[in-house]
Amino acid sequence: MATENKTAELTEIEQFRKDHGLSIKEERPLTTLNLGPTHPATHGIFQNILQMDGEVIVDAVPTIGYIHRAFEKIAERRPFYQITPLTDRMNYCSSPINNMGYHMTVEKLLGITVPKRAQYIRVIMMELARISDHLICNSILGVDSGAFTGFLYVMQEREHIYDIYEEVCGARLTTNMGRIGGMERDLSPKALHLIGEFLKRFPKVWAEFEKMLTRNRIFIDRTVGVGAISAERALSYGFTGPNLRATGVDYDVRVMNPYSSYDDFEFEIPVGSKGDTYDRYLVRNEEVWQSLKIIEQAYKNLPEGSYHADAPHYYLPPKQKVYTSMEALIYHFKIVMGEIDAPVGEVYHSVEGGNGELGFYLISDGGRTPYRLHFRRPCFIYYQSYTELIKGGQLADAILTLSSLNVIAGELDA
Amino acid sequence: MELTNENVLGKIISEFGEENILEPYNPDGIMTITTNRETIHDLIKYLRDDKELQISFLTTMCGIHYPGQGDKEMCVMYQLHSLRHNYRIRIKVYRPASDPVLPTMTDLYATANWMEREAFDFYGFIFTGHPNLTRILNIEEMEYHPMLKQYPLEDQTREDKINTFFGR
Numbered sequence: 043m044a045t046e047n048k049t050a051e052l053t054e055i056e057q058f059r060k061d062h063g064l065s066i067k068e069e070r071p072l073t074t075l076n077l078g079p080t081h082p083a084t085h086g087i088f089q090n091i092l093q094m095d096g097e098v099i100v101d102a103v104p105t106i107g108y109i110h111r112a113f114e115k116i117a118e119r120r121p122f123y124q125i126t127p128l129t130d131r132m133n134y135c136s137s138p139i140n141n142m143g144y145h146m147t148v149e150k151l152l153g154i155t156v157p158k159r160a161q162y163i164r165v166i167m168m169e170l171a172r173i174s175d176h177l178i179c180n181s182i183l184g185v186d187s188g189a190f191t192g193f194l195y196v197m198q199e200r201e202h203i204y205d206i207y208e209e210v211c212g213a214r215l216t217t218n219m220g221r222i223g224g225m226e227r228d229l230s231p232k233a234l235h236l237i238g239e240f241l242k243r244f245p246k247v248w249a250e251f252e253k254m255l256t257r258n259r260i261f262i263d264r265t266v267g268v269g270a271i272s273a274e275r276a277l278s279y280g281f282t283g284p285n286l287r288a289t290g291v292d293y294d295v296r297v298m299n300p301y302s303s304y305d306d307f308e309f310e311i312p313v314g315s316k317g318d319t320y321d322r323y324l325v326r327n328e329e330v331w332q333s334l335k336i337i338e339q340a341y342k343n344l345p346e347g348s349y350h351a352d353a354p355h356y357y358l359p360p361k362q363k364v365y366t367s368m369e370a371l372i373y374h375f376k377i378v379m380g381e382i383d384a385p386v387g388e389v390y391h392s393v394e395g396g397n398g399e400l401g402f403y404l405i406s407d408g409g410r411t412p413y414r415l416h417f418r419r420p421c422f423i424y425y426q427s428y429t430e431l432i433k434g435g436q437l438a439d440a441i442l443t444l445s446s447l448n449v450i451a452g453e454l455d456a
Numbered sequence: 457m458e459l460t461n462e463n464v465l466g467k468i469i470s471e472f473g474e475e476n477i478l479e480p481y482n483p484d485g486i487m488t489i490t491t492n493r494e495t496i497h498d499l500i501k502y503l504r505d506d507k508e509l510q511i512s513f514l515t516t517m518c519g520i521h522y523p524g525q526g527d528k529e530m531c532v533m534y535q536l537h538s539l540r541h542n543y544r545i546r547i548k549v550y551r552p553a554s555d556p557v558l559p560t561m562t563d564l565y566a567t568a569n570w571m572e573r574e575a576f577d578f579y580g581f582i583f584t585g586h587p588n589l590t591r592i593l594n595i596e597e598m599e600y601h602p603m604l605k606q607y608p609l610e611d612q613t614r615e616d617k618i619n620t621f622f623g624r
Contacts, residue, residue, distance in 0.1 A: 106592065106593065107592060107593035107594065107595075110593040110594065112602065114578075114603065115602060115603055115609065116609065118609075119608075119609045150484065275566070277512070277513060277539075278565055278566040278567065279566045279567050280513070280514055280515070280565070280566075280567030291539070293539055298539075298542050299542070387483060387484070388483035388484060388488070389483065389484040390484060390486055390535065390544075390546070392515075399515070401515065401516055403516065403518065403533070403535070405520065414518075414520050416516065416518040416533075418515060418516040422570065422574075423516075423567055423570070423571070424567075425570075426566070426567065426569055426570045427566070455593060456593075
């Protein structure tokens with residue numbers, strides 16, 4: 043878009059050119075390149091104004107907020123039930139994790155214990171969501187480095203995951219899955235069948251995808267050493283999730299502060315060493331295998347029992363009872379109209395989202411809505427390091443770095 | 457050393473004095489303490505650099521508004537995490553609405569940069585020493601800080617605004 047020439051007069055830039063082995067004597071003009079806001083390679087709406095010296099990026103100024111929808115403000119006016127659909131729209135590649143993270147936060151505030159079966163169903167859905175999240179990120183990374191085939195292969199599997207969502211909650215992308223206190227319905231025989239089929243079919247597909255990219259010469263050349271960050275800088279920048287683990291820090295909320303029975307399952311936390319694009323790719327790949335392992339365990343050992351907690355004040359009664367019994371009708375009305383007051387309290391709950399620690403900080407003053415609800419959005423926190431990651435690299439590398447960070451615009455802007 | 461709320465609080469109080477560390481309480485297993493503007497930077501630096509504590513990860517930070525509370529109207533909450541000990545702590549600083557000025561944490565944590573810009577954008581906190589304290593999610597031309605409680609959401613039942621395409 044708008045390009046303008048500018049002479050390099052800043053001493054900071056001169057210093058930078060010197061550090062990166064560029065000539066500082068000749069007054070070569072820098073090019074201003076507008077990357078975004080709607081650029082096909084950024085996979086979301088964010089702008090970066092780049093200062094380019096030839097192909098080398100000297101500086102970048104990110105602008106965000108293009109799809110800011112004021113969720114935190116809206117949440118202060120909505121009853122607790124009506125906030126779940128807002129969380130869908132944060133990281134829309136893995137909405138069930140957001141939904142259930144929020145539900146668990148409210149359950150913590152209300153002091154509700156969820157039965158084992160509901161916890162296991164949640165784990166299955168959250169790990170499916172993680173697979174679909176990582177699958178998008180890694181296959182798009184392939185697309186951006188020139189390999190379209192893998193993307194089409196695995197995209198079909200995402201459709202199958204969405205079929206499972208559809209069977210469990212009725213929606214595909216913005217799921218609004220589950221309820222405060224458990225799931226809205228039990229896993230149907232068809233849903234169980236679909237999950238079983240997925241577990242049989244998916245490993246082959248993923249192995250084929252890995253075979254195509256992991257030892258691919260072109261892919262390795264494009265990604266090794268690109269957008270690298272040290273563990274110290276990553277921690278200072280507040281990295282969490284796969285991007286932090288790629289630097290070698292084994293922080294995972296599922297292990298550190300287990301929620302929803304994650305401590306019942308055997309799985310490993312893959313870590314990288316260099317923190318570059320290739321390591322991030324490898325960590326996500328391995329996490330998909332670990333997620334499959336968790337789903338398999340939860341699917342095989344799915345406990346009997348209720349799929350929701352016994353909390354009539356907060357959990358919608360079954361429709362049959364609403365039509366036939368007075369108490370159920372009253373509760374239904376009160377819950378739907380948001381006339382149920384939550385206790386006074388202050389809680390923080392975090393889950394391992396697709397991109398890292400997704401935290402919910404909720405203050406309740408005893409009213410029908412939260413007094414304050416703050417979302418700790420991992421994308422928002424680590425995207426600020428983007429400038430540092432791409433400085434000194436080439437434009438094509440910046441695109442790959444952005445894809446491998448898996449910045450989701452909805453979560454970035456909330 | 458196993459970190460518990462008691463021994464962390466003891467260490468902080470012996471370092472900064474009881475007059476600077478106020479109202480410790482424990483709402484959800486995470487100890488929450490209140491401190492003042494003069495202490496907050498030193499406190500977060502101390503938590504980060506102390507060899508025993510190593511509370512060196514800034515998980516999140518946000519503003520809170522309590523209208524009509526005088527000196528305690530504006531609040532900033534910092535939540536820190538010790539990855540080594542898996543220990544979390546929450547620190548609050550209250551300021552009057554007329555003087556919402558605090559020191560920046562950008563020299564301690566790189567991640568504080570955008571968090572503080574967000575708190576400025578939505579609540580109007582001024583962080584002295586911040587390298588680039590501008591709005592982050594809202595437009596530059598905005599003249600108010602939208603998360604303050606005096607700005608209600610639009611009334612959903614208003615009738616003077618008719619949108620041909622989306623109804624209402």
